[in-house]
Amino acid sequence: IAKDQYEELVKRRAKDLQQYKTRMVSAELSRLLFASPNSPLQYPIQGYIVQPLTSTLIPGLGLHAENRSSYKVSLSVSKGILTTNITPEQTIIKGSGKNKLIIESRSLVTLNNLLAKVSYTSTDYHINTGDLATFQFEMHEAVFPIAIKQPRVPVLYEMGTDISSQVTITTKTFQRYRHLRVLLDSIRQFYSDVKIIIADDSFETEHITGENIQHYIMPPAQGWFAGRNLAVSQVTTKYFLWVDDDFMFTKKTKIENLVEVMEAMPELDVVGGSVKGNQFYFALIYEEGDEIEGGCLYRKSGGKFQTLPGYPQCSMTNGVVNFFLARTDAVQRVGFDPKLQRTAHSEFFMDGLGTLLVATCGDVSIDHQLTTSENKSPLYNKFRYPGQGDVEFKLKLHFYKNHLKCIKYG
Incomplete structure (x- = not known):
């Protein structure tokens, strides 16, 4: 490559590489995540896949904590909203329909029942991207991935016997x-x-x-x-x-x-x-x-x-x-x-x-x-x-x- 062309070529190549990575790699889904030791938080670590713009229950959310007078958890995302449509007695819910949801209850059983009914909905249409959910209780924090994917229509070939x-x-x-x-x-x-x-x-x-x-x-x-x-x-x-x-x-x-x-x-x-x-x-x-x-x-x-x-x-x-x-x-x-x-x-x-x-x-x-x-x-x-x-x-x-x-x- 001629010396007078090299610098400009490298700049264009770097720009094209970033565009390629944007198309092929989800920054959220490729981020390295670590599970905290002895955490009372339960959450999905793999396999939670949602369709774009479609409300989907988050499976496996739960809190396993010792007795307290009150239990307060928060859940936040960046590319969607979190919802729950039930508000039992002696329970406080803030942020339903927004990107940060706070649930507080005197009953651990009630809290876990509510967590089992939390749904995620992405706010922008994209066929293959992801989000990261942050789940918090007191000093404990966990992050888990949400894969946002448009299902593909199968393309099958009818094969005869010959x-x-x-x-x-x-x-x-x-x-x-x-x-x-x-x-x-x-x-x-x-x-x-x-x-x-x-x-x-x-x-x-x-x-x-x-x-x-x-x-x-x-x-x-x-x-x-x-x-x-x-x-x-x-x-x-x-x-x-x-x-x-x-x-x-x-x-x-x-x-x-x-x-x-x-x-x-x-x-x-x-x-x-x-x-x-x-x-x-x-x-x-x-x-x-x-x-x-x-x-x-x-x-x-x-x-x-x-x-x-x-x-x-x-x-x-x-x-x-x-x-x-x-x-x-x-x-x-x-x-x-x-x-x-x-x-x-x-x-x-x-x-x-x-x-x-x-x-x-x-x-x-x-x-x-x-x-x-x-x-x-x-x-x-x-x-x-x-x-x-x-x-x-x-x-x-x-x-x-x-x-x-x-x-x-x-």
């Missing part, structure tokens, strides 16, 4: 029609009805036809990730299988096995296989760093974590090879950065770190075709091997977009 209603095969091609046709023939040898989506940004296009084949022609040389975005945007099934245009299906390319793993563990978003027996999985080790300099990311080849329960051939990891089954809606949420036009793969998993749950399975394999004259053409190689300029561009992109000061591959 693989063609569950999975779409997607690929991106560029100047390699001979390889592409070998791939298509090999797919049809084992899966005659599965839909295939092809994103094509070749300069000289050829017409690809066939039953359940969708061939999308792009402007020339739009790039690797732009093509991925196009292909995945047209998927209507719950899952899609990503393959390179020079792969080749074999009897070991069992899509059903990958679907079984995904269905058995619904939290998974991506499951990779192996290419000619090599899984090429990797771990991503991320240190956030500070807000000024940024963080560091280490891509560790061969890094993986625990095995999947019931599937010893599969392990958790952070990134996999270019042969994977993915949950369509999960990948669409992360997307493929179209700025990465030439060489890119790990960058998708970097952008999805913390969002996508990834595994690798060694029992499902695909073959790789032999190199042909298509791979050696000057036009193809010009875009396939773009040179040092592409490397520098990606480093600048990581610096700003991913807020990194360093990235390491090993």
Whole structure:
């Protein structure tokens, strides 16, 4: 990055980081809270979730104190109001309908009955935020979180019993029609009805036809990730299988096995296989760093974590090879950065770190075709091997977009 541009770029990056944190992280719900020892206060410590602008009882509020002539507690919030509609005899209630509620009673039983009927209502509409409630009695104070969330409407995919209603095969091609046709023939040898989506940004296009084949022609040389975005945007099934245009299906390319793993563990978003027996999985080790300099990311080849329960051939990891089954809606949420036009793969998993749950399975394999004259053409190689300029561009992109000061591959 040029010295005369660096200072201004860092300022803009810092501003964008704050906006990102505002969108992604609730300051209230990320605050570190401590429970006081030997406190007489009882309150919810996790799981109290309310809908925005909706009155909701606060569960579990209570006071466990020794005998006194009178008991007085207060409850305060900052993003909502507290209400109770009952005022028994010998009880004083102040602040109902406001952000601080005070209840005083001579009876501990009556006080606890009132606390069981206290409701919280947020005052501003927000789909994902939080509040902190402060609960006080004499010298004792407790703080507990209130998650304010708009429930999501489920988006479900109706899955039939056959693989063609569950999975779409997607690929991106560029100047390699001979390889592409070998791939298509090999797919049809084992899966005659599965839909295939092809994103094509070749300069000289050829017409690809066939039953359940969708061939999308792009402007020339739009790039690797732009093509991925196009292909995945047209998927209507719950899952899609990503393959390179020079792969080749074999009897070991069992899509059903990958679907079984995904269905058995619904939290998974991506499951990779192996290419000619090599899984090429990797771990991503991320240190956030500070807000000024940024963080560091280490891509560790061969890094993986625990095995999947019931599937010893599969392990958790952070990134996999270019042969994977993915949950369509999960990948669409992360997307493929179209700025990465030439060489890119790990960058998708970097952008999805913390969002996508990834595994690798060694029992499902695909073959790789032999190199042909298509791979050696000057036009193809010009875009396939773009040179040092592409490397520098990606480093600048990581610096700003991913807020990194360093990235390491090993």
